[in-house]
Amino acid sequence: MKTSIIKSIFLINIFLFSCVQSEKTEATNELAIINSDPLPSWNDVVSKKEIIAYVHTVTDEDSPNFIPVADRIATFDNDGNLWSEQPAYFQLFFAIDRVKAMADDHPGWKTQQPFKAVLENDMEELKKQGVHGLVELVLATHTGKTIEEFDADVKDWIATAKHPTKNVTYDKLVYQPMLELLQYLQENNFSTYVVSGGGVDFMRAFVSPIYNIPSEQIIGSRIKTKFEYNNGDVKITHLPEIDFNNDKDGKPLNIQKIIGKKPVFSSGNSDGDLAMMQYAASNNYKSFMLYVHHTDSIREWAYGRNSHIGRLDKGLDQANKDGWTVIDMEKDWEVIYPFEMEK
Amino acid sequence: MKTSIIKSIFLINIFLFSCVQSEKTEATNELAIINSDPLPSWNDVVSKKEIIAYVHTVTDEDSPNFIPVADRIATFDNDGNLWSEQPAYFQLFFAIDRVKAMADDHPGWKTQQPFKAVLENDMEELKKQGVHGLVELVLATHTGKTIEEFDADVKDWIATAKHPTKNVTYDKLVYQPMLELLQYLQENNFSTYVVSGGGVDFMRAFVSPIYNIPSEQIIGSRIKTKFEYNNGDVKITHLPEIDFNNDKDGKPLNIQKIIGKKPVFSSGNSDGDLAMMQYAASNNYKSFMLYVHHTDSIREWAYGRNSHIGRLDKGLDQANKDGWTVIDMEKDWEVIYPFEMEK
Numbered sequence: 202m203k204t205s206i207i208k209s210i211f212l213i214n215i216f217l218f219s220c221v222q223s224e225k226t227e228a229t230n231e232l233a234i235i236n237s238d239p240l241p242s243w244n245d246v247v248s249k250k251e252i253i254a255y256v257h258t259v260t261d262e263d264s265p266n267f268i269p270v271a272d273r274i275a276t277f278d279n280d281g282n283l284w285s286e287q288p289a290y291f292q293l294f295f296a297i298d299r300v301k302a303m304a305d306d307h308p309g310w311k312t313q314q315p316f317k318a319v320l321e322n323d324m325e326e327l328k329k330q331g332v333h334g335l336v337e338l339v340l341a342t343h344t345g346k347t348i349e350e351f352d353a354d355v356k357d358w359i360a361t362a363k364h365p366t367k368n369v370t371y372d373k374l375v376y377q378p379m380l381e382l383l384q385y386l387q388e389n390n391f392s393t394y395v396v397s398g399g400g401v402d403f404m405r406a407f408v409s410p411i412y413n414i415p416s417e418q419i420i421g422s423r424i425k426t427k428f429e430y431n432n433g434d435v436k437i438t439h440l441p442e443i444d445f446n447n448d449k450d451g452k453p454l455n456i457q458k459i460i461g462k463k464p465v466f467s468s469g470n471s472d473g474d475l476a477m478m479q480y481a482a483s484n485n486y487k488s489f490m491l492y493v494h495h496t497d498s499i500r501e502w503a504y505g506r507n508s509h510i511g512r513l514d515k516g517l518d519q520a521n522k523d524g525w526t527v528i529d530m531e532k533d534w535e536v537i538y539p540f541e542m543e544k
Numbered sequence: 545m546k547t548s549i550i551k552s553i554f555l556i557n558i559f560l561f562s563c564v565q566s567e568k569t570e571a572t573n574e575l576a577i578i579n580s581d582p583l584p585s586w587n588d589v590v591s592k593k594e595i596i597a598y599v600h601t602v603t604d605e606d607s608p609n610f611i612p613v614a615d616r617i618a619t620f621d622n623d624g625n626l627w628s629e630q631p632a633y634f635q636l637f638f639a640i641d642r643v644k645a646m647a648d649d650h651p652g653w654k655t656q657q658p659f660k661a662v663l664e665n666d667m668e669e670l671k672k673q674g675v676h677g678l679v680e681l682v683l684a685t686h687t688g689k690t691i692e693e694f695d696a697d698v699k700d701w702i703a704t705a706k707h708p709t710k711n712v713t714y715d716k717l718v719y720q721p722m723l724e725l726l727q728y729l730q731e732n733n734f735s736t737y738v739v740s741g742g743g744v745d746f747m748r749a750f751v752s753p754i755y756n757i758p759s760e761q762i763i764g765s766r767i768k769t770k771f772e773y774n775n776g777d778v779k780i781t782h783l784p785e786i787d788f789n790n791d792k793d794g795k796p797l798n799i800q801k802i803i804g805k806k807p808v809f810s811s812g813n814s815d816g817d818l819a820m821m822q823y824a825a826s827n828n829y830k831s832f833m834l835y836v837h838h839t840d841s842i843r844e845w846a847y848g849r850n851s852h853i854g855r856l857d858k859g860l861d862q863a864n865k866d867g868w869t870v871i872d873m874e875k876d877w878e879v880i881y882p883f884e885m886e887k
Contacts (some may be wrong), residue, residue: 271758330642348800392760416804417735417760423801428793428819435826437800443800454659457691457780458766458787459750459802461759478773483778505661 203352218456230274239385242378242536248528249492250467252382255489258367259465266487268465270390272446275466276456276477279397279404279421281511282470282493283412284375285364287502288541289510291371292399293335295358299342318340319501328509339429341402344423344439348402353437375411376538378528379493382468383412394418397447398473420455422447446524448473453480475516482523490525492516497524500538573654575862580754582728583753591834591871595725597833601849602808603732609830611808618809619799619820622740622747622764624854625813625836626755627718628707630845632853634714635742636678638701642685648682657857659684671852679786682743684766687782691745694782698747698749712883720879721871722836725811726755735760736808739792739799741816745782763798765790807831813838818859825866833868835859840874843881 216241222389222527228309243249244529258266259273278287295498300310309539315334318326327334345353365376378457383393393414395404409415447455458463467481470493474501478490495504505513522526528534536542574806586592601609602616623629641661643653653659658677661669670677686694696820702715711718726736736757738747744764753760772779790798796819799807810817810824813836837856838847849855863870871877878883 258717341602400799417802419804426797426800428796428823430822433826435796437797453673453771453778454769454780456770459745459760461744461762476773478774480778481769483776 209452210368213488225478228393228410231483235389239388240378240381242503242534242542244336244535245531246529246533248526248533250491251526252385252491255466255487256385256389259487261469268486272465273386273391274394274460274462274464275391275463276380276394276396276420276452276468276481278471278477279399279453281495282376282468282474283379283383283395284352285367285501286373286503286511288365290399291374292403293338294362294371294541295403295451296338296367298336298358298362299354300338303342314515318415321499338425340443341443342492344441345401346439348426348439351402352406355403359407372407374413374538376493376534377539377542379468380412380539381413386414386466391395392418393432394420394456395463396420396447396452396477398422398446398451400424401447420447420459422451431514450476452477464481467491470494471511471513472516474517477520478516480523482525488518490523492527494527494529497534497537499531500541501530503531551754554824562657568753583721583724585724585877585885586879587876589872589876591869591876594869595728595832595834598809598830599728599732602830611829615805615829616729616732616734617652617803617805617807618729618762619736619737619739619763619795619807619811619824620722620753621812621814621817621820622738622742624838625719625811626722626726627714628710628841628844628855631708633742634717635706635746636681637708637714638707638746639678639681639685641701641705641797642697643681643879646685663787670748683784683786686746687745687784691780691782693771694745695749698746702750703779715750715754716883717881719836719877719879720882720885722811723882724756726757729809730756735761737799737807739795739805741789741794743767745792763790763802763883771844772834793819794826795820799823810834811836812859814854814856815859818862819861821859821868823869833863833866835863835868835870837870837872839872840877840880842874843884844873846874 241496252479258264259268261267269472280290289384291350295318297390300316304310304320310320315327318330319338348377352471359370360498362371364374382507385389386393395408395414395418399421401419401423404419406414425440425442425444426437427440441521445451445455452474456477463483465482465486466489467478468491469478481488483491492513494517495511497503502511504511505517517527519525578721581727582596583592583672603610604610620626623633640662643659647653647663654663658670658673658680661673662681699747702713705714707714707717729736738751738757738761740747742764744762744766747764748759749760751762768783768787769780770783788794788798795817799820806827807824808829808834809835810821812821822832825833835838835856837860838845838854840846847854848860860870
């Protein structure tokens with residue numbers, strides 16, 4: 202039977218190939234238009250040229266740098282890399298809005314930190330509560346619900362809540378140049394993954410259609426869950442306990458656990474992404490490390506070396522030392538947000 | 545620009561479609577040969593007919609049961625479902641062989657259980673050591689090495705070690721009918737996943753080419769790991785601590801965490817797979833639950849209701865009650881192992 206299958210595939214290829222040959226000129230011209238500029242929102246800068254040169258060399262079967270499709274793994278941080286993260290991670294605004302929505306059922310929160318700070322809009326006090334306070338907010342607002350209920354909460358929030366200064370819904374604050382980069386890599390048969398410190402179920406509720414990345418390619422921090430079965434009805438519920446913090450070393454560790462392959466392309470914007478970049482840099486295939494440096498105080502935010510959120514210090518040192526590509530947001534990107542193009 | 549891209553794609557489709565039209569009869573005939581019998585090693589039995597009817601209805605765009613490609617998630621247990629698991633899980637034989645290979649460097653093992661039992665080939669004592677002993681063996685033989693070193697250990701073992709009674713390497717003891725089922729689902733654009741209690745890095749060392757399943761679609765139990773970076777050199781090392789036991793409730797919990805979608809097709813052979821089957825059964829899409837019942841004492845092994853390894857008791861009750869498909873291995877499979885076909 203196998204012989205006949207091979208013969209069939211061979212015959213089908215022959216006839217398709219002959220069609221393609223006869224119409225070759227037309228097809229080549231049409232493809233040339235499609236491929237003319239894969240990154241139109243980028244200025245004509247070094248970072249753009251380096252990306253395109255990399256994609257060309259690793260997808261060219263005749264190149265010594267050729268990477269088989271199965272190993273074209275690209276990993277992207279989310280906060281500050283695919284969408285903005287100022288003045289705080291957007292997931293924190295979700296938690297804050299949930300605390301306010303849930304406050305009537307929790308009268309004790311009026312006097313209990315970090316909830317008191319949230320209800321009194323006291324951002325200074327909230328900062329003082331630090332990571333511990335943040336974790337408490339997340340556990341209080343993200344747990345006790347089924348995956349489906351939590352998903353509905355996030356979908357409702359993303360459709361309605363507005364960013365405090367940009368005054369648009371948070372999903373509008375994705376970077377147009379990075380959407381083009383994701384699409385360019387996808388068209389070149391890279392498997393594009395989000396690998397973020399953000400919560401995996403939070404991201405899955407809305408990012409798939411925006412990034413064209415399916416849920417199985419979204420990796421993030423996780424809360425523990427429990428499974429219940431009752432006469433045909435299944436419930437998976439978030440428990441009030443952190444399962445995995447997908448940041449710093451956690452990123453390559455989770456990539457190894459979940460993907461089982463080293464990335465060849467890795468993109469981030471902070472020292473929290475440095476281990477993931479180092480992991481990609483150690484790939485035997487030619488790899489590409491891309492840092493987004495936030496330099497645009499007018500259109501976005503300017504921060505990096507000493508910032509509280511999204512600190513890029515050791516990462517920038519290593520990028521400079523090892524010749525990794527660094528995007529200067531102000532100079533490299535003609536457009537930052539997709540809504541700028543609608544004007 | 546967008547208009548010209550759409551126009552280009554439209555034009556390309558038109559010309560390809562016209563080619564396909566003109567050669568339609570030839571292509572249809574060739575495809576008919578490919579599709580003639582997707583499961584040739586199965587007898588003409590109910591289970592086979594139910595599988596084929598299911599795949600037809602969920603891949604037919606005009607059917608009310610149609611499932612979009614992105615949601616065609618199929619999850620397969622490994623031990624006893626894709627390959628044999630008697631007289632013990634094959635990974636235990638790997639651990640035993642590793643203990644013997646490592647014994648010279650661990651003189652204390654001669655008097656220390658469970659290692660003493662292994663070195664004296666005392667399987668009765670080893671059974672008495674139970675799960676605790678098993679975990680100790682796994683941690684002693686699977687940890688302290690980098691992912692790459694461990695991978696090399698497993699590859700070396702699978703290439704040389706022989707099953708104690710079948711006298712072939714363990715990778716020969718996969719089920720031919722299940723290889724055909726995997727291929728059939730893959731050809732119909734299902735994403736096929738291994739979801740096993742076995743170790744994820746153990747499986748990844750050799751199953752991908754056998755099942756045509758990439759590492760990112762292999763989900764299993766895990767040992768904790770650590771990440772080290774030293775001047776360009778990256779090490780991920782197994783630590784002597786269990787990270788996640790991918791069995792029973794752990795299977796749907798891990799599927800939710802890693803895939804983020806409910807399976808529509810789920811296949812297993814023991815009560816350890818029951819939660820995964822219940823999870824698939826709760827899908828809003830039409831789903832398919834498939835149990836392998838080991839009934840062939842001559843060609844394979846006969847066990848189930850009361851067996852120590854691979855107990856299928858509650859699962860069989862629920863399969864009968866809910867009308868899930870159960871494979872009677874003796875009656876349903878014309879061939880069990882691929883090497884039977886070489887004779």
